[in-house]
Amino acid sequence: MEIKIRPYQDEDTAAILDIINDAILNSTALYDYNIRTLAAQKAIFEEKLLKGYPIVVAEINGEVVGFGYYSEFRFREAYKFTAEHSVYAHKNHIGKGIGKLLLTELISLAKQQNLHTLIGVIDSENISSIAFHNKFGFEEVGFIKESGYKFDRWLHSVIVQKML
Numbered sequence: 096m097e098i099k100i101r102p103y104q105d106e107d108t109a110a111i112l113d114i115i116n117d118a119i120l121n122s123t124a125l126y127d128y129n130i131r132t133l134a135a136q137k138a139i140f141e142e143k144l145l146k147g148y149p150i151v152v153a154e155i156n157g158e159v160v161g162f163g164y165y166s167e168f169r170f171r172e173a174y175k176f177t178a179e180h181s182v183y184a185h186k187n188h189i190g191k192g193i194g195k196l197l198l199t200e201l202i203s204l205a206k207q208q209n210l211h212t213l214i215g216v217i218d219s220e221n222i223s224s225i226a227f228h229n230k231f232g233f234e235e236v237g238f239i240k241e242s243g244y245k246f247d248r249w250l251h252s253v254i255v256q257k258m259l
Contacts, residue, residue: 096155098193100200103140103150103162103213110159111152115181116136123250124183126243142165148178149204151229163197165205168214171223176211198231206259214259218243219251233257 103111116130131139138192143166153161165180180201184193205213215233217224225235237254244250 096191097197098160098191100151100196101154103152103164105137107152107159107162108133108137108140111162114159114162114185117186118183119185121207121241123220123245124224126218126245128245132178134250136227149201151197151200151204153184153197157221157241159184160191161193161197163194163201164214165201165210176209178205178210178212179214180205180215181215194227202231202257202259203212210259213257217253217255217257219253224232225253225255228255228257231257 112133113209115125115136118124119127119130143150143164145215146166148164148166150161150162150164153158161182161184163182164179165178166173168177168179180198182194182197182201183217184191202213215228217228219238229235233255234257235253236256237252239254240247242252
């Protein structure tokens with residue numbers, strides 16, 4: 096099984112949408128309530144690409160099985176060397192090293208773009224994601240109590256950071 100990491104293409108959006116919408120409906124990985132439409136997801140990605148931020152996909156045998164990206168952390172000019180990233184793998188392909196390859200590529204691209212630090216915001220219940228980021232040298236630098244409300248309960252956010 097070879098996992099190929101490559102730049103996002105517009106025709107990847109439908110497969111990515113399946114991954115995102117599953118996370119919206121069944122997890123706290125995204126704090127969204129409503130599934131996204133194809134048009135909405137394309138617009139989100141177009142905005143990131145227009146701003147010069149990368150989107151990468153993982154594929155196995157031509158099938159998109161994961162994706163990742165980063166974009167601005169906040170919208171003030173002084174934050175221009177800081178980016179917030181996201182990495183997702185299809186639920187049927189978790190544990191195959193997809194996230195590792197995607198995050199490795201994003202870190203490399205961030206360094207090439209002379210970013211200074213990458214930020215991740217992770218639901219506190221997602222212990223595996225926090226541990227995954229720790230393996231890449233991300234440090235837990237913040238905890239925001241009751242920052243989200245989903246599935247009839249309050250959720251807490253863990254902020255992780257990697258200096259590049």
